Amino acid sequence: MTTIARVAAGTAIRTAPGLMSLYVLVMLAEAVLPIAVAWLTKMVVDTLAGDGPATGLTALALGLAGAGVLVAALPQVSQYLGSQIGRLFTTHTTAELFTATLRFASLRPYEDPEFHDRLRLAQNSLQTGQGIITGSFRIIQSSVTLVGMVGSLLVISPVLTGIVLATGGPALVAQLRLSRRRAAMLWDIGPAERRQLFYGDLLGTVEAAKEIRLFGSGGFLRDRMMSELRTANDARRRMDLRELSVEGLLTLLAAVVAGGGLVWAVVAAGSGALSVGDVSLLIAAVAAVQNALNGLVSGIAGLHQDLIMFGHYVTVVRTGPDLPVPAESAPLPELRHGIRLTDVWFRYSDDHPWILRGLNLFIPAGAAVAVVGLNGAGKSTLVKLLCRFYDPQRGSITWDGVDIRDVRPEDLRRRISGVFQDHMTYDMTAADNISLGHVAAREDRTRVEAAAQRAGVHGTLSSLPRGYDTLLTRVFFSEEDKGDPETGVVLSGGQWQRTALARAMFRGRRDLMVLDEPSAGLDPEAEADVHARTRRQGDGATTLLISHRLNTVRDADLIVVIENGVVVESGTHTRLMAAAGGYARLFRLQASGYQEPEGAGVS
Ligand SMILES: Nc1ncnc2c1ncn2[C@@H]1O[C@H](COP(=O)(O)OP(=O)(O)OP(=O)(O)O)[C@@H](O)[C@H]1O
Incomplete structure (x- = not known):
């Protein structure tokens, strides 16, 4: 928590040093004003009641009036300054947050639900960036007022001071526990809220609108969205109820203490133990001490919760590299010889099955290599490994002999283009x-x-x-x-x-040009055209083409068939057809689909 607070404070100071200094001054003035008003009121009342010297009454009244003006004006000024600092803080931290997400070189964080929850809570916490700034200063302000007012109250009644202060302890403990519970609740309902957003977005997008209408699935999706919303709302309601009962109890306690103090003061004034001014000071002081205590307690609790949420931001911006990055990046030369995959084993996580199981492949520089295979064979996965969106668990991928793990991902990607x-x-x-x-x-x-x-x-x-x-x-x-x-x-x-x-x-x-089904949506003529263009565009570049339409890959210098995570066949179209293996069978199957059955035709 201290680290999070230090990051928040450091960021705020760096973001707006001038405004922060002004804010401190205004907040301190706001803190001492209630003390000044209470004492000035006591002096005016005592003077009027004849208990004090009549001299300086006008000056006291003027002082009281001036303090009144400041009491009215300063909150507006501090509100503006707090908002402005909050906005600057939010702008700065939002930029930092997204810069941090761009530093992730792999796709892994984006496939981790916990990362999405954290990112969303981090973004939410930045919207309340102002809360952290104003919350911290309210705590300082309340502390100053509290010390001043406790001093004033002590002059009149040490016993009452003790009682008032004693009510603050349990309040602080209760509020801190509440804030921790609220932060935990927000984390717990994160997945439900994200699912609710997902269904809500789905119901609002044109891409989904077609299927939703054709399949009549809209009502079902809406119900799912509402069910997630209800789950989140139930958790929030339970938290609100808990807060209501705890805060209700604390307010009651404070009212009893204030009422008791008032009765005691009036009785004491009746017997001449207190002056009329003392009574007015006591009333102001009890109220102010309780207010300041409340402010302090809720400020600490609020700040505590805001800092827990801000912790998600700190976690994201401080997350280390998601791919091992070499301390000294090897220079990546222009591809002259080729890319070699040696005994590459890969799975998306320990819970997933192996997708590539010891794959060996050499992609010669300048060649047009086509990769074919059934759905789910691992063709796109191979492309993702070549771009180093993931590292294989075993085996290696080398670029003219340089292991791509020894190269900074951005240097590797600078040498690659493609269509996913x-x-x-x-x-x-x-x-x-x-x-x-x-x-x-x-x-x-x-x-x-x-x-x-x-x-x-x-x-x-x-x-x-x-x-x-x-x-x-x-x-x-x-x-x-x-x-x-x-x-x-x-x-x-x-x-x-x-x-x-x-x-x-x-x-x-x-x-390297990777083309993962770049023509799946094209008509056959356009597809042939695109392939001719990409070959021409290649002008010496190595091309890796994935396609299910085998007639588009027949011109490739090398055709590779992947099955069960390994290369099962490779060669030119002519050689593979002559080998009469899986490729030849698939090719004939597709070709037969284009042939007229005998006897068919326009009569
Ligand atoms: N991000 C991922 N997390 C977990 N599993 C994945 C992920 N991406 C792909 N897979 C799984 O990896 C396997 C191979 O997928 P891949 O997309 O590489 O196949 P493909 O050969 O390109 O298939 P297609 O011809 O259908 O495009 C599939 O079983 C798929 O479910």
Whole structure:
């Protein structure tokens, strides 16, 4: 907890040093004002009742009035300063949080539910960044007021002071326990809240809308969402009830102490033991001490809870590398010889089955290698290992003899381009969709268009209402308002696929081009066209193509068949057909699907 508090304090001070100093001054002034008002009131009342010297009454009244003005004005100032510091704190920490997530080089954190819960709570905690700042200062402020008022109360009644203070101890313990419970409750309901968000998003997206309507699954999904919401709400309600009972009891205790003190003071004043001013001071002091105690206790409890939540942020930003990164990164030369996978064993976690089971493969530099195999054979997994999104548990992948584990992931990825099977469709402009492949060159419109041309999508994109500046989005789509720059257009699946290919080509000449089913959504003519283009684009680059359509891989220099996590066949199309193995059987099966059955045809 101390480390978290130190990180929070350090961040706040670094973010807004000037504003923080001003905030401290204003908060301290706010802290001493109630003490000044209480004493000035006592002096005025005693003077008026004839118990004190009549001199300086006007000055006392003016002092009281001035203090009143400050009491009214300072909270607004501190509120503004607190909010402003909170906003700066949130901006800074949000940037840090997402910078930290970008440091994760593998996909592992994104497949870990606990990481998603932590990230969400970390983001939530940053929204209440202001809470940590104002909470800490409220504690200091309440402490100052408390010390001043306790001193004042001690002058009148040490016994009453003891009783008032004694009520603070149990309150503090109770509130701290409550805050810890609340933080634990928020962690516990995290998965339910994430599932609720997931179902809510699903019901709002156009991608899901088709199936939901066709299959009539909307009601079921809504019920699931509501069930998650009810689970979270029940936990929150139980927590609220617990807080209500504890806080109710504490408030009652405070009221009894204050009432008892008042009765005692009035009786004492009647017997002449106290002056009228003492009574007014006592009333103000009891109330102020209780307020300050309340402020202190709830401030400590609130800060405690905020810090527990902020701890999720600290955990994320301080998480070490998710892939072993070499202290001295080996330079990664341009690929000249080839990439070798030697006895590669891989599974997604210890609970999952082995996907690759001692796979051996050599991808010669400059060659077009095709990988084929049944669904789930591990083809995409192989691509992910080549990009080092994961490390194999056993075996090695070497790039011209350099183990890719000895290279910084970003250096390796700089040499690779490609299209993934589940490629992205960004709700951004056509130009953005392409230039995200190489952000440094994003302003180079000629290069964007050249990439689109190579992917065969230039005609489509240039004829959009605003050309390459047209938004490619379903979210902001409006048929009636096509002239509006905020209005997007909807591309077809094949057009999206070509756009993804253009993005890969926009990266320029890279040593390795991985194409995981880059043409699955294309018609046969377009598919043949895309393959011809990618071969040309290759201009010496090594290409790794995954495809289920075997007619598109027959020209490859090397065709590799994967089954049960190992390479079972490899060679050129001609050799594999001659070998009459699994590849030949699959190829004939597909080819027969295109042949007219005998006797069929137009009569
Ligand atoms: N992130 C993941 N976590 C756990 N298992 C995974 C993950 N990704 C893939 N798998 C599993 O790994 C196996 C191989 O998947 P992979 O996507 O590599 O197959 P593929 O050969 O590309 O299949 P397809 O032809 O259907 O695209 C499958 O059984 C799949 O369920």
